[in-house]
Each structure stands twice: as structure tokens, then as C-alpha cells.
Amino acid sequence: MHTGATREGAMKPTARQLLRWSGLAAVVAGVIFAGIQPIHPPDFLASVTTQAWAVIMPLKTLMCLLFLIGIAGLYFRQLGNVGWVGFLGFVCLTLSWWLQTGFVFAEALIVPVLATAAPQFIDSFLGIVNGVPGEMDIGALPAVYGVVGILYMLGGLLLGIATFRAGVLPRAPAALLAAASLLTPLAALLPHEIQRYAAIPVGLALAWLGLALWLERDAQSATPELHLQTSPPSMPG
Numbered sequence: 001m002h003t004g005a006t007r008e009g010a011m012k013p014t015a016r017q018l019l020r021w022s023g024l025a026a027v028v029a030g031v032i033f034a035g036i037q038p039i040h041p042p043d044f045l046a047s048v049t050t051q052a053w054a055v056i057m058p059l060k061t062l063m064c065l066l067f068l069i070g071i072a073g074l075y076f077r078q079l080g081n082v083g084w085v086g087f088l089g090f091v092c093l094t095l096s097w098w099l100q101t102g103f104v105f106a107e108a109l110i111v112p113v114l115a116t117a118a119p120q121f122i123d124s125f126l127g128i129v130n131g132v133p134g135e136m137d138i139g140a141l142p143a144v145y146g147v148v149g150i151l152y153m154l155g156g157l158l159l160g161i162a163t164f165r166a167g168v169l170p171r172a173p174a175a176l177l178a179a180a181s182l183l184t185p186l187a188a189l190l191p192h193e194i195q196r197y198a199a200i201p202v203g204l205a206l207a208w209l210g211l212a213l214w215l216e217r218d219a220q221s222a223t224p225e226l227h228l229q230t231s232p233p234s235m236p237g
Contacts (some may be wrong), residue, residue, distance in 0.1 A: 022073020028212025
């Protein structure tokens with residue numbers, strides 16, 4: 001009985017193992033985010049039934065889910081060190097990718113099906129992204145997508161600043177994340193086909209932070225006492 005209990009205990013994931021795997025999730029998501037930008041199909045009706053769309057959109061859906069895991073790991077690794085700034089950044093960035101997952105899921109599985117049956121709707125839906133308004137009223141979707149962008153910028157900026165100040169993870173990618181997020185609105189001044197390249201530094205920064213978390217092997221320092229965190233996060237000194 002003792003041997004069985006020991007074996008069962010050895011099979012249970014520890015907080016350190018979960019954090020390291022969340023780091024790997026951030027690496028994969030960040031690499032996908034940066035890597036797909038140069039090859040992303042145009043966000044127009046003619047693209048949604050192409051092979052490129054059929055490959056890229058499911059990959060983006062996976063990317064969004066991995067980002068949710070990876071961002072959580074990056075935050076909880078620094079819990080107690082990043083304060084309210086880090087907490088707000090974590091919440092904003094998580095909400096951004098959570099909402100973005102819904103849009104990407106629709107692009108992957110719904111948009112191609114409706115491309116022939118409801119082309120006006122698809123034109124209007126893709127107009128949220130490509131900046132060319134469609135003829136159909138699609139309700140609150142454009143406003144929600146605007147919120148996604150605001151949360152994405154604020155989340156990256158705040159989490160980057162808090163991570164830089166905390167010094168738990170490398171400061172260079174934290175600074176890159178904050179700077180790239182802060183400059184994201186300037187991408188609106190660029191032609192649409194170039195705008196998405198602004199995502200590359202953000203993807204690389206999150207992948208870099210995730211890699212640092214994945215490679216971390218200090219058993220004591222890499223394991224936050226999650227079960228003891230009962231009070232609100234405090235500001236770092």
C-alpha cells in the first residue's frame with residue numbers, strides 16, 4: 001500500500017512542473033503569433049475558402065488557448081512580486097485573448113461555412129479586422145473587437161512593466177513586451193497588410209519570457225506558495 005501511494009504521489013504534477021509547462025505553452029503560442037504574421041492570408045472574403053485559411057485559422061485557435069495558459073503561468077510565477085500593476089496586466093491580457101479566442105474560433109469554423117450562404121455577413125465580419133466596413137449591421141461585434149485591442153495593449157504594457165520591476169523573469173523581454181504593446185496603436189497608421197507585423201515583437205517577447213520559465217530549474221525559487229496567497233497582491237518595493 002505504501003509503495004502504491006508513493007507511486008501515485010510521484011505521478012501528481014507539482015506547482016513547479018505546471019509552471020514550467022505553462023512556460024512552454026507561452027513559447028509555442030508566441031512563436032506561432034510571430035511566425036504567422038508574414039504568411040497570414042488576407043482578411044477578405046476571397047481568402048476564407050483557401051487552403052491557407054484552413055491551416056492558419058485552426059493554428060491561431062490553438063495559439064489563443066496556449067496564450068491563456070502561458071500568460072497565467074507567467075503571472076503566477078511572479079505572484080507576490082508584481083503587485084497590482086501585474087495583476088491588472090494579467091487580467092487585461094487574459095480577457096483580451098479570451099475574447100480573441102471567440103473571434104478566431106469563428107474565423108476557423110464558422111466563416112468558411114457561411115462564405116457562400118451569407119457573403120454580406122462575412123464581408124461585414126471581416127471588416128472588423130481589415131478596416132473596410134461591410135454593408136450589414138453586425139451589432140456589437142465591432143465594439144467588442146475594439147475592446148480586445150485596448151485590453152491587448154494595456155495588458156501587455158502593464159504586465160511588461162510589472163515583470164521588469166519584479167526582476168523574477170528576464171528584464172529584456174519584459175521591456176520588449178511593454179514597449180511593443182505601447183507602440184501597438186501606431187500600427188493603425190500603417191497600411192492594413194503591414195499592420196499585423198506589429199504583433200511580431202509581442203509574440204517574441206512572450207515566447208522569450210515563456211522560455212525563461214520553461215528553463216527554470218531552481219526547485220525552491222520556481223515554486224510559489226500558491227495556496228498561501230490569501231491577501232491581495234502587494235506593490236513591489
